[in-house]
Amino acid sequence: MNSASSRSGILLVDKPQGLTSHDVVARTRRLAGTRKVGHAGTLDPLATGLLVLGVNSSTRLLTYVVGLEKEYEAVIRLGASTTTDDAEGEVLERAAASDVEAVTPEAVVAGLAALTGDVLQRPSSVSAIKVDGKRAYARVRGGETVVLDARAVTISSIDVLASELVSTAAPGDGEPGTFRDVSVRVVCSSGTYIRAIARDLGDALGVGGHLTVLRRTRIGPFGIDRAHTLETIDADRDLLAPAAVAAELYPSIPFDASQAADLRNGKRVALDAENAPGPLAAIDPDGLLIGLFEIRGGTARVLVNFPTDGGAA
Template sequence: MPEKFTRDKAEPSTRSGVLFIDKPAGLTSHDVVARTRRIAGTRKVGHAGTLDPMATGLLVLGVNASTRLLTYVVGLDKEYLATIRLGVATTTDDAEGEVVSVAPSGAVEGLIAADIRSQVEALTGDIEQTPSSVSAIKVDGQRAYALVRSGVEVKLKARPVTVSEFEVVDERAATTADGAQVVELEVRVVCSSGTYIRALGRDLGAALGVGGHLTALRRTRIGPFRVDEAADLETVIVADALEAPATTASRLFETLELTAQQSIDLGHGKRLELGDTAPDARGPVAAIAPDGRLVGLVSVASGRAQTLVNFPPDQQSGADARSAGGDS
């Protein structure tokens, strides 16, 4: 890891919260987690949604008990800004791979903007997508990228994904360092979890008959969380940047304001009788104590609340919740 990201290990901490980091290029998501563990003083750190080393942008981390919230973040829709280079295909479908094909002279220059947009539309909506062979998908217990790097040929199955928005923001002609004529597309993509933007670039290039790959990728949003609220990895002070579990949960779910006694009962695993006026909830509900602490996530049906996930007070005190709170 680059020296500029080295920082002395913090004192052990049980402080819980959610941390938004703007991941720089060149680091893996695991690198970011490892550094956060060191400066936060706890090994209980996880992330929701891997970013490739080449990619930048929003990485959502859970610290201590808040790792329990990550399950509900992973599946949220995501927004990306990306650069697709048409005219060159690579082994990895991005700029880190070896070139496997270059479009013949004149092929890229002959591309028509209307044809590009037509193929973009064909890759929008509910589609079947074959992930890149160097993805983190497991094959027989091993990561696909590890198998590929060891010389094993990997063929992954297509899977359904949803690309709700695929917009060409800018289009320009360019020349690579090797003298190849290419077209650079700046695109914005909103998609379901599990969608590979590299694969969109690859498939767009293939559909146009010239090949394509990704040269830049930035994740700008995961569900309600945006990159403009993320901290810089080099300078972040974790204790100051943590968003309280109650704040994050309130952004994700409906909330249930508890009484002091209800907070105690729910913490002990008891069902709460809310009465006939309590509407059923389709998903988890964030149960909030009077002091602002997240007691747990509950299901609400037939006037009863039952715990789905507990957030024990020894992991996140009410005082910590208030001091760690962020804007919602």
């Protein structure tokens, strides 16, 4: 796979359960033959699904991917709250079977509707948010009690895909119980915690809740149907060219050879165009991504440039 070592681009990977996002990056570095690999948006080991990886100079593109809208499919288990708001934690409280059975599908839909829109969400205490320079999850594992401040997020929709009563063991203690498993599809802004949705729904319904399954299915225009597993990915064949990726994110503007040279040198280029705050993608005559730019006062101004290292469209 070393033929990909000098090329830049984006790889779409379907992360398996049990691996950290860093594990996937480490494996991809070996596959791509380069140390310059990064990812846009961490997935917990419990979670599966889409990771967008940048290779070589395309790690710069990740800045423009990480904040895009995301889509998840998840299973919320109502009937118990946990220390981590997911199935990997210890049970804090369990609801009686009769209370769980009294929760109707209609109540679930109403409870989720109340969590959608522009909301203030309190992140899970085991998130990667730093508290006084230390990750929140590390503080929790060290025995500290961590309560994070609520953050503004946008949860565009939460659709219920299935809702059923199940008899199974609770996480941590292994004791059997009655729970309601709610399968959902969530479309949300970057920074939203799906575990927090499970927790908040359980609190609102008075029975507790935690996450048992989480799969990210989309980041912006990139869907899980385009991703490759670590077993099947070819770091050369499956590399998406920077120009093609930028074209999916922003309007693309072609530049002639002289204009392209000026942009690459950081010069401003006169354009007969209206102001556009950008970013816009600048493409050279060979189909390569020059960089991202904006238009101010009829002039193209570079926001970020990308080296021409063979990542053709």
